[in-house]
Amino acid sequence: MMWLELVPIAPAYMDVANSRWLWLSTLPVVSVVLLQAAIFLRRAWNDGKEMGLSEEKLKTGFKTGLISAIGPSVAVLAGMLALIATVGGPVAWMRLSVIGSVAFELPAAELGLSQFGYSLGDEGITETAYATAVWSMTLGGTGWLLVSAFGTRHMEKVRTKISNGNEKLIPIISAAAMLGAFAYFLSGEVTAGTPETGAVAVGGLAMLALLHLADSRDIQWLREWALGAAMLVGLLVGVVIQVTLGSLW
Known part of the structure; x- marks a missing residue:
């Protein structure tokens, strides 16, 4: 048949x-x-x-x-x-x-x-x-697991040594490490194509706008949802650009 x-x-x-x-x-x-x-x-x-x-x-x-x-x-x-x-x-x-x-x-x-x-x-x-x-x-993928298993316990000592005993620097160093990690992952996406660039740019602006609104009006639930909402906005913008314009570079 x-x-x-x-x-x-x-x-x-x-x-x-x-x-x-x-x-x-x-x-x-x-x-x-x-x-x-x-x-x-x-x-x-x-x-x-x-x-x-x-x-x-x-x-x-x-x-x-x-x-x-x-x-x-x-x-x-x-x-x-x-x-x-x-x-x-x-x-x-x-x-x-x-x-x-x-x-x-x-x-x-x-x-x-x-x-x-x-x-x-x-x-x-x-x-x-x-x-x-x-x-x-x-x-x-075993390498990542081994590094996490045997290296994580030493990270706190490294962070304390970098701060040179200054407790006020520890949250700053932690925040800088997180920003560096996000920047590392985004660096390859920014130049990958028009949809990726648009998603990163709009997602970042959405995050800044939501946090500014949450701080200015003291909206706690908006702070909690800001990151997830910004990711969703960036994702949708990337899809729209891909469907309408495609990749221009």
Whole structure:
């Protein structure tokens, strides 16, 4: 029948990629991530109380963090959809739960497949090539985990040494580090194309406008939603520019 010819046939390796056993094997990894998040949240709440923070401030901080995570989560979700189509649901779920960077995962999978002469989306990808791609993604991200595991405990000593014992400089150094991290991630996007430049510019202006409005009128909920709202505005502007103008450079 003619309609059967129109139905796309999934590559053979996708049977393995979406198998029940692979779902079960990734479940412990994701469970550890969720357990870590619960432990960190509990520790942060208890430490905040020991520092003298009120219940209201703790709840405000929790809501601010939750809302601020919406923007990055949307980007991760969009990337997960692309990753599911190439490496299957279980591996995409596991990898983005641990690392959360599609910008790393897709090139790593491509590198693994290229050793067998394949590329993402090709027909005829073998199970061996798929397994190599998964190993490339897993081992390639191990470095970040090792640095976090063995280096995080020394960060406080480094920050104290940089401030030279001046407690007033510590929040300034922390703020500067955050600004530097955001600037590092944005530096590659600003020159990537017109949609990216527009998204960064409008998102930044939206953030400044929302914070100015929140400070001038003392609107607490607006401070909490400012980052998430600015990310959403920037994302929408980038999509509009891409659809209407495309990339001019």
